[in-house]
Amino acid sequence: xxxxxxxxxxxxxxxxxxxxxxxxxxxxxxxxxxxxxxxxxxxxxxxxxxxxxxxxxxxxxxxxxxxxxxxxxxxxxxxxxxxxxxxxxxxxxxxxxxxxxxxxxxxxxxxxxxxxxxxxxxxxxxxxxxxxxxxxxxxxxxxxxxxxxxxxxxxxxxxxxxxxxxxxxxxxxxxxxxxxxxxxxxxxxxxxxxxxxxxxxxxxxxxxxxxxxxxxxxxxxxxxxxxxxxxxxxxxxxxxxxxxxxxxxxxxxxxxxxxxxxxxxxxxxxxxxxxxxxxxxxxxxxxxxxxxxxxxxxxxxxxxxxxxxxxxxxxxxxxxxxxxxxxxxxxxxxxxxxxxxxxxxxxxxxxxxxxxxxxxxxxxxxxxxxxxxxxxxxxxxxxxxxxxxxxxxxxxxxxxxxxxxxxxxxxxxxxxxxxxxxxxxxxxxxxxxxxxxxxxxxxxxxxxxxxxxxxxxxxxxx
Amino acid sequence: xxxxxxxxxxxxxxxxxxxxxxxxxxxxxxxxxxxxxxxxxxxxxxxxxxxxxxxxxxxxxxxxxxxxxxxxxxxxxxxxxxxxxxxxxxxxxxxxx
Numbered sequence: 001x002x003x004x005x006x007x008x009x010x011x012x013x014x015x016x017x018x019x020x021x022x023x024x025x026x027x028x029x030x031x032x033x034x035x036x037x038x039x040x041x042x043x044x045x046x047x048x049x050x051x052x053x054x055x056x057x058x059x060x061x062x063x064x065x066x067x068x069x070x071x072x073x074x075x076x077x078x079x080x081x082x083x084x085x086x087x088x089x090x091x092x093x094x095x096x097x098x099x100x101x102x103x104x105x106x107x108x109x110x111x112x113x114x115x116x117x118x119x120x121x122x123x124x125x126x127x128x129x130x131x132x133x134x135x136x137x138x139x140x141x142x143x144x145x146x147x148x149x150x151x152x153x154x155x156x157x158x159x160x161x162x163x164x165x166x167x168x169x170x171x172x173x174x175x176x177x178x179x180x181x182x183x184x185x186x187x188x189x190x191x192x193x194x195x196x197x198x199x200x201x202x203x204x205x206x207x208x209x210x211x212x213x214x215x216x217x218x219x220x221x222x223x224x225x226x227x228x229x230x231x232x233x234x235x236x237x238x239x240x241x242x243x244x245x246x247x248x249x250x251x252x253x254x255x256x257x258x259x260x261x262x263x264x265x266x267x268x269x270x271x272x273x274x275x276x277x278x279x280x281x282x283x284x285x286x287x288x289x290x291x292x293x294x295x296x297x298x299x300x301x302x303x304x305x306x307x308x309x310x311x312x313x314x315x316x317x318x319x320x321x322x323x324x325x326x327x328x329x330x331x332x333x334x335x336x337x338x339x340x341x342x343x344x345x346x347x348x349x350x351x352x353x354x355x356x357x358x359x360x361x362x363x364x365x366x367x368x369x370x371x372x373x374x375x376x377x378x379x380x381x382x383x384x385x386x387x388x389x390x391x392x393x394x395x396x397x398x399x400x401x402x403x404x405x406x407x408x409x410x411x412x413x414x415x416x417x418x419x420x421x422x423x424x425x426x427x428x429x430x431x432x433x434x435x436x437x438x439x440x441x442x443x444x445x446x447x448x449x450x451x452x453x454x455x456x457x458x459x460x461x462x
Numbered sequence: 463x464x465x466x467x468x469x470x471x472x473x474x475x476x477x478x479x480x481x482x483x484x485x486x487x488x489x490x491x492x493x494x495x496x497x498x499x500x501x502x503x504x505x506x507x508x509x510x511x512x513x514x515x516x517x518x519x520x521x522x523x524x525x526x527x528x529x530x531x532x533x534x535x536x537x538x539x540x541x542x543x544x545x546x547x548x549x550x551x552x553x554x555x556x557x558x559x
Contacts, residue, residue, distance in 0.1 A: 022499070023487075026488045035542055035549065039542050042505075042506065046512070060516065061515050064527075064530075068531060068532045076543035087544065091498070091501050091540060094505075094536050095504055095537050098537075101533075102530050104526055226510055227470070228470050233469075234506060240478045243481070245481060245496060245497070246497075339490060344497065346493030349490075359554065
């Protein structure tokens with residue numbers, strides 16, 4: 001009896017700490033306190049659970065703890081920040097698998113005796129859990145380039161996917177009505193696993209921020225469903241927090257691309273419009289590192305627009321050197337961060353913070369856009385579609401309506417780019433052909449390095 | 463006495479509202495740590511896995527429960543550690559710069 005009070009008490013305190021944890025995360029100055037609160041809440045809940053009266057043996061729990069730590073810790077400690085999206089996808093897969101397996105175990109422990117309500121929650125837990133598991137593994141594969149990150153589409157794809165899901169849900173409904181049909185349970189599980197794979201196959205790398213957020217939401221919801229199955233309010237609270245967080249982030253990502261959920265999941269972005277690109281050869285102006293460095297040094301304000309290309313080239317530390325060199329000369333340097341820059345929400349901020357760039361220099365889209373007309377140089381490093389002015393006026397463009405960074409309004413625009421090949425979505429960027437634009441051809445990392453060399457070299461000579 | 467269903471839904475709806483209100487205020491600057499932190503928190507599914515792994519009711523449930531403990535524990539440890547690692551990197555400008 002006392003044990004059960006202790007469990008309830010530890011769960012209530014843990015739930016409160018989880019909410020505080022997220023509240024403190026809202027600002028960088030209190031964020032680390034948020035992590036502490038979450039850790040204390042988690043520790044309390046685990047200790048509380050270990051005294052549960054149903055537990056007869058600690059052997060396998062201990063094995064699980066040790067193995068789990070052995071997997072989780074290295075992933076967290078050694079994963080480079082460029083690979084955080086991959087780690088996140090993996091952790092969604094782990095969380096979802098845990099929920100799905102607990103649901104499966106619960107079902108086979110109580111065959112045929114589960115109430116309609118419990119069985120409904122359990123089916124939801126298992127379907128969401130298994131589809132998020134394989135879906136997240138697919139997302140991991142695409143991010144890690146184990147699976148082609150271009151969208152793979154075929155005729156009738158949506159029909160196949162949706163009917164597969166429909167059959168899985170149909171089987172679930174059957175199981176709710178007649179929980180004793182245990183031969184149907186594996187069917188539901190396998191269909192969900194399959195659906196997770198097929199759901200992610202048509203999704204391209206540029207849509208990863210939305211998809212990762214959506215999978216985050218699913219993983220949370222399946223944990224909440226598990227709370228209903230086990231009649232555990234703490235699980236429901238934590239699952240609901242995770243689910244709503246994932247949902248908010250997916251909505252922000254969708255808005256940042258001016259697309260709907262259905263369009264992201266069933267749209268197959270980026271394979272239709274490739275034909276249009278490269279149709280005409282327009283002339284661009286290019287410059288050497290020496291010329292570009294001279295322009296940057298003569299300016300008073302510079303806004304850097306980093307994109308995924310910067311992360312691919314591992315150029316963030318060179319960018320930091322450029323920031324230092326310019327700041328020393330009294331140039332005001334800021335970074336314009338588009339919400340979908342990178343492969344997951346906030347990815348670019350983490351990369352730049354890792355390179356020791358102060359976070360008050362990282363400015364969100366809505367705040368930086370009014371500043372572009374007053375900016376001397378806008379320096380684009382590895383970003384493409386989020387700077388394309390066609391999104392504002394060209395109704396025929398596939399990215400029409402997408403909120404963009406108003407880079408074209410700066411007095412001078414410089415773009416570091418490998419070649420004139422169109423970006424990920426395969427759309428030509430008219431920014432490159434403007435009179436005030438100078439193209440700087442080369443690898444992001446080595447070009448920024450050359451810029452820095454020009455500046456520091458000139459200083460020694462002076 | 464309310465039924466399990468009613469009180470469960472009650473908790474779910476309230477927690478979702480609290481979640482929306484709290485998470486809406488998180489700066490976009492910290493959206494990546496936000497995702498890893500909520501991920502660590504939802505690994506509280508560990509508590510359900512622990513009971514299944516330790517109850518010893520059937521070999522199948524013990525195996526599934528143990529795998530679930532491994533997965534959830536990986537997220538608990540990994541999630542908190544990497545969130546803290548990321549947050550440590552967010553610094554303001556040093557004075558005088």
